[in-house]
Amino acid sequence: MSAPIQLRPDETFLLNVGPQHPATHGVLRVKMQMDGEYIVKAETVLGYVHRMHEKMGENRTYAQYLPNLSRLDYLGALGYTHGHVLAIERAAGIEVPERAEYIRAITVELNRVASHLFWFGAFVMDLGGFSPLMYAIQDREHILDMLEAVTGARLTYCYYRFGGLYNDVDDDFIEAAKRFIPRMRKSLKKYDALVTGNIIFQKRLEDIAPVSAEMCRKYGATGPVARGSGINFDVRKNEPYSVYPEFDFEVPVYHECDSMARYKVRMDEMEQSLRIIEQGLEKLPGGPIMTEKKPKNIKLPVGDFYQAVETARGSFGIRIVSDGDKNAYRLKLRSPTYSNMHLFDEACEGMLIMDALAFMGSLDLVIPEMDR
Amino acid sequence: MSLTVLNVIAAVVIAIAFAAANAAYLVWAERRGAARIQRRPGPNINGPFGLLQPPIDGIKLMTKQLMIPGGADKILFMVAPVLAMAPAIMSFVTIPFSEGIVARNMDIGVLMIFAFASLGAMAILFAGWGSRNKYSVMASVRAVSQNVSYEIPMLITAITVIMVNGSMDLKAISLAQAGGFWHWNIFPSLQSPLMPVSFIIFFICSLAETNRAPFDLGEAESELVAGFHTEYGSMGFGLFFMGEYANIVIGASLTTLLFLGGWGCPFGLFPGVWWFLLKIYLLIATFIWIRWTFPRTTIYGLLNLSWKILIPISLFNLLLTAGLLKVF
Amino acid sequence: MGGYFSEIFYGSKSLLIGMGITFREFFKPTVTVQYPYQTLKMTARYRGHIELLADEEGNPKCVACGMCQRACPSGCISLDSVSVDVEVDGKAKKKKVLSKYDLDFTKCSLCGQCVESCNFGAIDFSKEYNLASTRKEDFHFNLLQRLKRSEEKNT
Numbered sequence: 001m002s003a004p005i006q007l008r009p010d011e012t013f014l015l016n017v018g019p020q021h022p023a024t025h026g027v028l029r030v031k032m033q034m035d036g037e038y039i040v041k042a043e044t045v046l047g048y049v050h051r052m053h054e055k056m057g058e059n060r061t062y063a064q065y066l067p068n069l070s071r072l073d074y075l076g077a078l079g080y081t082h083g084h085v086l087a088i089e090r091a092a093g094i095e096v097p098e099r100a101e102y103i104r105a106i107t108v109e110l111n112r113v114a115s116h117l118f119w120f121g122a123f124v125m126d127l128g129g130f131s132p133l134m135y136a137i138q139d140r141e142h143i144l145d146m147l148e149a150v151t152g153a154r155l156t157y158c159y160y161r162f163g164g165l166y167n168d169v170d171d172d173f174i175e176a177a178k179r180f181i182p183r184m185r186k187s188l189k190k191y192d193a194l195v196t197g198n199i200i201f202q203k204r205l206e207d208i209a210p211v212s213a214e215m216c217r218k219y220g221a222t223g224p225v226a227r228g229s230g231i232n233f234d235v236r237k238n239e240p241y242s243v244y245p246e247f248d249f250e251v252p253v254y255h256e257c258d259s260m261a262r263y264k265v266r267m268d269e270m271e272q273s274l275r276i277i278e279q280g281l282e283k284l285p286g287g288p289i290m291t292e293k294k295p296k297n298i299k300l301p302v303g304d305f306y307q308a309v310e311t312a313r314g315s316f317g318i319r320i321v322s323d324g325d326k327n328a329y330r331l332k333l334r335s336p337t338y339s340n341m342h343l344f345d346e347a348c349e350g351m352l353i354m355d356a357l358a359f360m361g362s363l364d365l366v367i368p369e370m371d372r
Numbered sequence: 373m374s375l376t377v378l379n380v381i382a383a384v385v386i387a388i389a390f391a392a393a394n395a396a397y398l399v400w401a402e403r404r405g406a407a408r409i410q411r412r413p414g415p416n417i418n419g420p421f422g423l424l425q426p427p428i429d430g431i432k433l434m435t436k437q438l439m440i441p442g443g444a445d446k447i448l449f450m451v452a453p454v455l456a457m458a459p460a461i462m463s464f465v466t467i468p469f470s471e472g473i474v475a476r477n478m479d480i481g482v483l484m485i486f487a488f489a490s491l492g493a494m495a496i497l498f499a500g501w502g503s504r505n506k507y508s509v510m511a512s513v514r515a516v517s518q519n520v521s522y523e524i525p526m527l528i529t530a531i532t533v534i535m536v537n538g539s540m541d542l543k544a545i546s547l548a549q550a551g552g553f554w555h556w557n558i559f560p561s562l563q564s565p566l567m568p569v570s571f572i573i574f575f576i577c578s579l580a581e582t583n584r585a586p587f588d589l590g591e592a593e594s595e596l597v598a599g600f601h602t603e604y605g606s607m608g609f610g611l612f613f614m615g616e617y618a619n620i621v622i623g624a625s626l627t628t629l630l631f632l633g634g635w636g637c638p639f640g641l642f643p644g645v646w647w648f649l650l651k652i653y654l655l656i657a658t659f660i661w662i663r664w665t666f667p668r669t670t671i672y673g674l675l676n677l678s679w680k681i682l683i684p685i686s687l688f689n690l691l692l693t694a695g696l697l698k699v700f
Numbered sequence: 701m702g703g704y705f706s707e708i709f710y711g712s713k714s715l716l717i718g719m720g721i722t723f724r725e726f727f728k729p730t731v732t733v734q735y736p737y738q739t740l741k742m743t744a745r746y747r748g749h750i751e752l753l754a755d756e757e758g759n760p761k762c763v764a765c766g767m768c769q770r771a772c773p774s775g776c777i778s779l780d781s782v783s784v785d786v787e788v789d790g791k792a793k794k795k796k797v798l799s800k801y802d803l804d805f806t807k808c809s810l811c812g813q814c815v816e817s818c819n820f821g822a823i824d825f826s827k828e829y830n831l832a833s834t835r836k837e838d839f840h841f842n843l844l845q846r847l848k849r850s851e852e853k854n855t
Binding site: 405407408409410411412413416661662664665666681 | 708715718719721722723725726728729730731732734
């Protein structure tokens, strides 16, 4: 509720939120010009965890660049590595066995659920409720256990390879994933009753921080943020890649534009991801997981390549300019939170600091992904 | 003469010891309770069930250096924690734990407790202002406006009870409810049919008055870092913490005395201090349970709740009770 | 006015539902692992730092080709070899023997490219996860020495 009060830009003070602040979930700094509890003007300052991932892409071979991608977004790492391998495979003309693509889709969706679960917990914690975080982490732990048994890592996976996968999934994984789906559906019902239905929670989110579709387009916001503002755009549907056309799933879109809409989009997306996993496990074909005709040293033809994928946070794009060498001439990562976060400066003007920080939570920021 | 002095000293020592022990072990209970709600064991390393955790935490807090931030108002900064703790201890003096266990029973007991409770807002204001920290100032302004607006419905409901029982003496109010739970003030009577609503209002207000979640806007750790005690370390923080828990005990005691029959047994058997303690710890368990269930309200949501819902209802209740008292 | 009371009613109801959920959770068993007292078994594919593997005679399988060194994205492997005269079928031959295999674990990102690139199956992930130290030097592993030590322990 950004009350229609008359702000007084002449009587303000500067509030420095971050780089170390509990609400920024990392090292993001926001300079806020405040009039009492109202924000007159906010300016986000990035760059505290900049690690030059794009430059590293120019100095490393394509294969050596694989572990970097999982360091962007530590919550939904598989989606990012998926984008990278897809880009290289398409550019170099490498065929991927169908089984490998199915396993990729299943693991990416599992990772998306894990990421949304953690976001859900952290978001409710931003609003002051602590227990839902613990319940969410508990569910997420099942996913991490499954992924650890397959990939060997819990957070920063390096699982996909050009032309396939590092190793195959076993029956244990399939069993565990099949067991997980009904359990997760039960948990989602619990979250619905505990959090979504809660009057305090609703009061804090409904009609708070409206972000119009126009504004989303202006800043290039994608993912749940744009879908909460009524933009029906999901890379999985609009620019299909991998085996996603084979699956039957819906893209949740809400037109309320407020924080509640963004929250609901993510909660619904978890259900849709579960549907994809269910279908993927059913359809999972046999066969190899690695193409036989994989070149030893991958060199891309001269040219300009772009691949977008839908990660948990929105549309992630990787652009590779190749001069025919074994590493890229220029590599650009379009990370979704970078665009999503720039909404914040404009949208939070005239808002209470409380609502602004709840709004920031609803954007689902992962700072290392933004700073790259 | 000397006996009176000794009496006073003994009362103060017991009050302080009771407050401190409660603060220490309520933190333990809160941590264990929260952990169970979140399906973890909680502190369980030091001693059986982690029971040695509170003294260890106390030693840690006491041995830390008390830092005063540069540019802070030193006097206010030092006074605030004491001011948070002292009124809470003073309030214990007039709380009757049973018919015999009371340091000094006063015929204006309710008034005195409310008078001292309102000093808590001063402590928060001093702490926020003295810290020279923008987060602290914002938090203290929030907390004070919250305390002021929740005192009103709390007092109005307390007045309703006082009118029904015809006394401000906590002991007399409690004795008037003796002999079975059907005599308790929480249940509707002919004179005041809306008593259960009063109880709920009083309970919500005591949550807000003690700055407990979901009304912990003064701390609001996800927005204002740690609110008014951001800059406090060592025993400065420790005193705020103890003050908070002492206030919770007082809130629960007051609720028990006004609505739940004080030390009276629900079935009229063996009235005594154990019933009183059982009732206040059940109330405190509810406080803890609520804290770990709900998200925090907003500042306007909080004020709306007070001014648009609690105050009108409690005022209506007051008028209704006054009218019915005249009739019956 | 009706909206006012229905909001109070449904609001209170939602709060009670939430409290019911946390109340039920209170009586469920805990799910955490008490770490230093209890440990979990690492999964078969768990990636610890790499370890050299030995052949039947207890010597490293590694032929010092340097593929792992080149594959490593972070340059954390450094190895060296010496030429040793050996007799194969009665003829004197020169053979490369691994003389040094150092892993700088501070830089390693556990991507597994070294293990994948090895054509001789000479390196594998260890299952060690309990690595904590206050000094950086503790993470510069001399894998050749580690191998010798573990071989001695086995015999």
